[in-house]
Amino acid sequence: EATMLAVVSQLTGYPIEMLGMDMDIEAELGIDSIKRVEILSTLEEKMPDLPTVSPEVLGSLKTLGQIVDYLAETSGAGIAQAKISSAPEMMPTESVPEESVQSNHREPSATGGDGGGIPRYIVSSVEAPDASAGPLTIAANRKVFVTEDNTGLSEQIAEELSRLGISTVRISLDILNYKKQLPSAAGLIIVLDPRSENVDQDLKDAFTLTKYLAPDLIASAQKSGALFASVTRLDGAFGLKGRRISRPAQGALAGLVKTAAIEWPDVCCHAIDIAPDWLDNRQIAGTVVQEVLCAGPVEIGLDSTHRCTMGMQPAPYPQGRINLIHGEVVVISGGARGITAAAALALAKDSAPTLVLLGRSPQPTAEPGWLPASADEATIKKAILAHEFKDRKATPADIEHAYKRYMSNREIAANLAELKSTGADAHYYQTDIRNIDMVKTVIDDIRARHGSIAGIIHGAGVLEDRLIIDKTLDQFERVFDTKVKGLENLLAAIGPDELKYLVLFSSVAARMGNRGQADYAMANEVLNKMALNESVNRPECRVVAINWGPWDGGMVTPALKREFERSGIHLIPIDKGVQCLLDEMRTAGNRSVEVVIGAKIGGIDADIPLKIRRPELVKPTPAVKKQQLSLCFERDLGVASYPVLKSHVIDGKPVVPMALMTEWFAHGALHANPGLVLHGLDDIRVLKGIRLDSEKKHIRLLAGKLKKMGDFYEVAVELRDGQKADRDIVHSSAKAILSDQLPAAPSYRRSKAMVARAYTKKTEDIYDKILFHGNQLHGIRKIVSCSSRGMVAHIFPAPAPDEWISAPLRNQWIGDPLVLDSAFQMATVWCFEEKGMVSLPSYAASYRQYCSRFPADGVTAVLEIREASSRKMRADFTFIDSNDEIVASLSGFEAVLDPSLLKAFKPQYKASA
Secondary structure, three states: OHHHHHHHHHHHOOOHHHOOOOOEOOOOOOOOHHHHHHHHHHHHHHOOOOOOOOHHHHHHOOEHHHHHHHHHHHHHHOOOOOOOOOOOOOOOOOOOOHHHHHOOOOOOOOOOOOHHHOOEEEEEEEEOOOOOOOOOOOOOOOEEEEEOOOOOHHHHHHHHHHHOOOOEEEEOOOHHHOOOOOOOEEEEEEEOOOOOOOHHHHHHHHHHHHHHHHHHHHHHHHHOOOEEEEEEOOOOOOOOOOOOOOOHHHHHHHHHHHHHHHHOOOOEEEEEEEOOOOOOHHHHHHHHHHHHOOOOOOEEEEOOOOEEEEEEEEOOOOOOOOOOOOOOEEEEEOOOOHHHHHHHHHHHHHHOOEEEEEEOOOOOOOOOOOOOOOOOHHHHHHHHHHHOOOOOOOOHHHHHHHHHHHHHHHHHHHHHHHHHHOOOEEEEEEOOOOOHHHHHHHHHHHHHHHOOEEEEEEOOOOOOOOOOOOOOHHHHHHHHHHHHHHHHHHHHHHOOOOOOEEEEEEEHHHHHOOOOOHHHHHHHHHHHHHHHHHHHHOOOOEEEEEEEOOEEOOOOOHHHHHHHHHOOOOOEEHHHHHHHHHHHOOOOOOOOOEEEEOOOOOOOOOOOOOOOOOOOOOOOOOOOOHHHOEEEEEEEEOOOOOHHHHHOEEOOEEEOOHHHHHHHHHHHHHHOOOOOEEEEEEEEEEOOOOEOOOOOEEEEEEEOOOEEEOOEEEEEEEEEEOOEOOEOOEEEEEEEEEEOOOOOOOOOOOOHHHHOOEOOOOHHHHHHHOOOOOHHHOOEEEEEEEEOOEEEEEEOOOOOHHHOOOOOOOOOOOOOHHHHHHHHHHHHHHHHHHHOOEEEEEEEEEEEEOOOOOOOOOEEEEEEEEEEOOOEEEEEEEEEOOOOOEEEEEEEEEEEEEOOHHHHHOHHHOOOO
């Protein structure tokens, strides 16, 4: 704890005496996901024997104390989880330290040409590879929704799907404004009206509908099949044919679909662009349906005779000089800080234009005399505490807010002074570029003072990284409107001025999609398509949309940079990145409008759609306020009252099984909602295992309020410790899914390949040599087969609750904890046979139950492996009865592997180890 407090104090500048282990990391300390990575990385350096923490776990720990407890717990158990890989797409508008901007003093080349060694790619249309032969299977009891486009195409697509026996419904894009519930979905095809006058709103409606149906699509994909597609009418090649496009903003849907394809790997995703001069709706519909039902490239362009997709080809940087005369006006959105400030400085040195920077921060003002001119963060924060808050109490968040305000003011003032020192005329305007009236007022003032506008560099942008399923419309609008409305407003305000340059800061997230950045990908795809359109409308202007990779600046601290490098991502140095920008401005005409610039992005072949290896995004788990959860029950755990714990001993300590926690979750959710039944659990997380270090341990089960989610209901549940040092310890959490009645189970076909390789070990040998479970948890009756693809086993049912627990909550199980625990045992045996290590369960994405009681004669469990490494395995389970009908399923199951776990499982091995 002392080391943690010292690290947090060092990295945030808060005095140690202000810090407490029970403080909420985000609400009270203002520590975001990026700063969490830096804290953990620094802690690793100081204490190299600590285990690393997965992104999912890191995002769910709410206090410094919970992080410390988790590290202590996992270190003691010898569990080394996967490395942290926190990498939201780095937007080139974040704050860069002053010294980073000042370090760019260099004379740019008169002719440019190499981009400082940073790779450059041109986006082009290429011939599409054939789609896979096997069509997608859609469950009969689920719908495929097709949005109405008012041209007859949607109707034809729906008819073609119905002809294939797929239940299809046409809906309006904004149906959720009028109808709050839709039937269970297996597919969504968004067909935009090519004549719509309100495309921005159409795109927001499309995102809202996608988010609403996301849980259905994910669930359907895991059971049988699901599709998600968009249909636009740009030019049949996503705007790359060099023609004027009537509605370029429709291109945003490709960014949404590409991101969904990353976030929902089991859903068949396609973005389809149709040539507007192809008018045979029946023929188009037949082709579209063929595409959406088959795997293949995500982006497909179609006309009546040609089928293409998007590719990237390496290309040299342009040669020549920048076509700006001394004093000509260039407007730069994105503020006087960060990457845009560095770009402005490089341009000032090259051409000495009049630079007008637009940003959200206030105009710089003189600093108070008490603010240290040159000091570290901790010293400055102490000064702020002593002067600004001398007469009132301040929280760490208050100090952080004040610190950022002063540092922003200092950075803007320093950057403007640096720009003027080059001989360029530089001005800063506080502007919300989403506000058209404000933008017009500013542009009119600029034009009156300095003359017509010669260039625009649109670098403004914000991030609100969340998965599609978690992102709110407010977050979407903030990200989307800053990019899209910002550009629309700038162009509207410029009016008749004949631009020489229109340079748009787009992102590689638009080209490929990026986990957690659907809004950012969509917004930047609009920029890409608007650039293609403007290049046609402004033939004398150099128009380019630069799809930047991540920059080595802004939010990328040294600690986070190390995490990028561990994950194979090489960042764009600031000085070389701005040189790339200048090089893009050195060419005449409109060649290569959409380009990708990134440092050593792996996996790119000419004419092949890009696949980039990027770190997983840290997905913060939204904090649930304590008052939102109410106590359902509390218990003192001990082997006397819970005899089953004698059969679940790891490293000499009784540990509560994850399967028993799921039963408690179910009971807690149903406790205050009589009349409903349990259909499943989502997002089941073990945050801190419950180990009985003493005779008893006090636990509490809390549940939230019932929320309607389509045809089902959702209840947040948490299993917490008793009070420890005045703070809660969250052991595990989930979202219970309740229903008025259980839905019918999906159909199931056993794969012969799953039982092709017989398993010969006896069950008693498995429990003796591999598993740690005692007699009451010997649930595996027989393992039928085991191969690299998975395992099949026959499982015993759980005995009555009173055989495990002296005072059970119910007389009958809601699910079957022995079946679930036996499934986790199967995963351990599979890991032992295939990886030579044993495992422990840590997470499950979704559990679904289709029966009120499990069969009395037990079930057959089918384990299907999705992914396995030396540290982690992902798999799905299907539980079927004697008639081969599904009684339950568990998808997105994850377990951690470690060589040292076998010692904890089998203490007798320690002596020989």
